[in-house]
Amino acid sequence: MTLIGRARARGVETLSLDSPANRNALSAALVGELADALADCAKDGDVRAIVLTHTGNTFCAGADLRDPPPPDGLVQLLRQIVELPKPVVARVTGHVRAGGLGLLAACDIAAASTAATFAFTEVRIGVAPTVISLPLLPRTDPRALARYYLTGERFDAPEAARIGLLTAAGDDVDAVLEPVLDGLRRSAPEGLAETKALLTARVLESFDRDAAHLTALSARLFASPRAREGMTAFLERRDPPWVL
Template identity: 80%
Template sequence: MTETVRRAHARGITTLTLDSPRHRNALSAALVAGLADALDRCGADPAVRAVVLTHTGGTFSAGADLRDPPPPQALVALLRRIVELDKPVVARVAGHVRAGGLGLLAACDIAAASTAATFAFTEVRIGVAPAVISLPLLPRTDPRALARYYLTGEHFDAAEAARIGLVTAAGDDVDQVLAPVLDGLRRASPQGLAETKRLLTARVLETFDRDADVLTALSARLFSSAQAREGMTAFLERRDPTWAL
């Protein structure tokens, strides 16, 4: 559909593939716009029963593209579009996920991961915070675990991601994990899926309504700060930032 998002359809399931492996599927302005457009098309297509969101390469998403970042408002709109879509969105993760990519997982209704995947909230290491992505994360993920991983930027594995509610299930073969999920979605009625999803996402959308403006402003302020400039420069230059001990 775009240079960064590919679409395929089979038996009621539309698969949207993040296809920017050279940039580790980082959330550039172009990728965010392309994915939003693809989701809109899925929402308008009665042949689509559910959406699978997956990726090429060894990384599901590396988070915000520091060379071409999307405006915070665009990322908020994308996450809300996933939550509000009246069709289930299922994440298929066969690679690593960092920072903003974890927001995509949390926005999805179901997420399955390979045991080879790793996860990390790396924002604190470049001088910012996981602000916008907290909109779907905080209502759906264990708060004590988030406190640890938000504050430290540690890597954790797929089993831990499942334990804390970031993903639904993990296994050596992610497609085997997803097979009964997709079979169940194909057997469900469109009306039943839409109304059940509304029940499940009501509290998440309340968080968007209450906190989106504040967290968008926080994200913009942090990304324009001196510490963020140093953190992003250090990341791109593959060195430690000045505050590292």
């Protein structure tokens, strides 16, 4: 059973997270399949750009708590998106939580419908948004991140665009993306690759500087008794004991 759908139209490869049973959570298997699909696109001269989207009403629910990828595996996936010599465009029509927000931040362009909602829910299960901060911190408003990282509040697509998590939001995400994809199809592959390298240099600096520390921190937090209780409470649909 494949977890990544693939389709192509006029040089744009669409990769769809296709694991609706767990709301497209980042399992080890899904992360591996997505990495393989991106590598295929990088080598394919007929692919000008990649659209990353989803099936179901959730783009990505974050880490799969029953089958999570190793922290370094998620770091490698995020870096792969950032380093890919072709633009990666996120197309979101559903909800995004925790690690899914790291995928959005790694993409070069991200658009969502106004039906989408967003939340950094890590603090509510006793962990922190560690490795996803590698692409998020250089690209997103720091004051807004302080609020949403610390509270786990849900916010909408216009707010996500305002703080830099999204490029744009609209009622019809495909209408929003139509001129974007047209522009990418009109652009020379070499020009796109070099321009993307200019744009991602600061993001890659954060990977070089902080990836090892944040990977170790993620592993430590997820292995803690507090996180085990938080994840158990989440899976049992109850409040953890620290809720006042």
